[in-house]
Amino acid sequence: EIVLTQSPGTLSLSPGERATLSCRASQSISNNQLAWYQQKPGQAPRLLIYGASTRAPGIPDRFSGSGSGTDFTLTANRLEPEDFAVYFCLRYGTSPWTFGQGTKVEIK
Amino acid sequence: QVQLVQSGAEVKMPGASVKVSCKASGYSFTAYYIHWVRQAPGQGLEWMGWINPNSGDPRYAQKFQGRVSMTRDTSITTVYMELPRPTFDDTAVYYCARGRSVDILTTPPFDYWGQGTQVTVSS
Numbered sequence: 001e002i003v004l005t006q007s008p009g010t011l012s013l014s015p016g017e018r019a020t021l022s023c024r025a026s027q028s029i030s031n032n033q034l035a036w037y038q039q040k041p042g043q044a045p046r047l048l049i050y051g052a053s054t055r056a057p058g059i060p061d062r063f064s065g066s067g068s069g070t071d072f073t074l075t076a077n078r079l080e081p082e083d084f085a086v087y088f089c090l091r092y093g094t095s096p097w098t099f100g101q102g103t104k105v106e107i108k
Numbered sequence: 109q110v111q112l113v114q115s116g117a118e119v120k121m122p123g124a125s126v127k128v129s130c131k132a133s134g135y136s137f138t139a140y141y142i143h144w145v146r147q148a149p150g151q152g153l154e155w156m157g158w159i160n161p162n163s164g165d166p167r168y169a170q171k172f173q174g175r176v177s178m179t180r181d182t183s184i185t186t187v188y189m190e191l192p193r194p195t196f197d198d199t200a201v202y203y204c205a206r207g208r209s210v211d212i213l214t215t216p217p218f219d220y221w222g223q224g225t226q227v228t229v230s231s
Contacts, residue, residue, distance in 0.1 A: 001170075035217055037153075044203055044221035045153065056216060088153055092208070092217040096169045097143070099153040 002027050002091050006100035012108040019076040021103045023089035028069045033093040036065055036074045039102075040085045048087075049074060079105070110134040112142075112204050112222035119228045120194055127190040128225045130204030137185040138162040141207030143218065144178065144189045146200040154200075158207055159187055194229045201226050 003026040011019055023034065032052035037045035047056040049065035052072055062077040076083055084107050089100040115129040130142065144156040157168035159178040166178040177190045191198055202225045205218040 037218070039153075044205075044224055045218070046221075047216060047219050050216040051214070054216075056219060090153075090155075090217065093213075095158075095167050097155045097217075099145075099155060102152045 001096050002029065002098055004089050004091055004098055004100035006087075006089060006103045008103060009101075010104045010106060012106050013079055014108045015079050015081055017079055019074075019079055019083070019105050021074040021076075021087055021105075023067075023072045023074070023100050025070040025072075025091060029072075029091055029093075031093065032068055033091060034065075034067070034072050035090045035092060036063075037088045037090065038083075038085045039088065045088065076105070081107075110206065110220045112206065112220055114202075114204060114222040114225045117226040117228070119230060121231055122195055122229055123193050125190060125192050126194055126198075126227055126229075127188055128202050128204075128227065130187045130189070130222050132161075132185045132187070132206070135206075137182060139211070140209055140215075142178075142180070142187045143205050143207045144176075145203045145205055145218075147203070147224075148197075148200040151200075156189070160210060161187065162210055191227075194227070196229050199227065199229045 005024045007022045034052045036049040039045040053065045086102045086104045088102045111133045113131045120126045138161045141158045143158040159166045161180045180187045204222040206220040209215040
């Protein structure tokens with residue numbers, strides 16, 4: 001099983017700043033099968049990025065994903081008030097699929 | 109439009125079976141896997157497994173082998189997740205989510221989610 005470790009646990013930023021979130025895998029992830037999700041309290045997660053760098057439909061271009069192998073990054077430029085949430089990475093493809101433990105982006 | 113609509117909240121005693129449904133609409137039901145993901149209070153997301161709605165074949169995370177059953181009814185485009193003998197640790201919000209296409213593996217994972225079903229196991 002591939003274990004995903006996200007860092008930092010919490011990121012305290014102000015609106016307009018850039019958020020950089022890390023997701024590190026215990027083994028290399030093939031075919032860049034790494035996705036990112038945003039979750040707000042009381043809501044289901046929302047897909048932001050898949051294939052490590054492909055934005056899902058309707059996702060603003062201030063969100064971008066990068067990385068390969070074992071190290072992946074989600075960047076959110078010019079944070080808007082609605083971007084303050086918890087972000088999860090997901091390794092998909094063959095079973096088992098695994099999630100990172102999440103990074104909370106909070107207002108400073 | 110694609111929708112996944114789940115059944116309502118459940119409160120069960122330990123050992124009393126609980127079954128959650130997930131009705132899919134707005135797309136070809138048998139063309140996409142359906143997964144189940146749960147979230148314990150204040151915790152992260154935990155993948156439980158998937159079902160292929162076309163064949164009915166499930167695949168479970170090792171942790172849930174023997175503890176969960178995923179089935180489907182193609183006539184009503186509904187997938188079910190059952191915990192036959194839940195314990196207190198199974199208290200969580202359970203989500204169904206559309207996985208990738210059965211035939212095209214480059215489609216995005218979990219692009220649509222159900223609204224979540226709160227399952228509370230309490231004596």
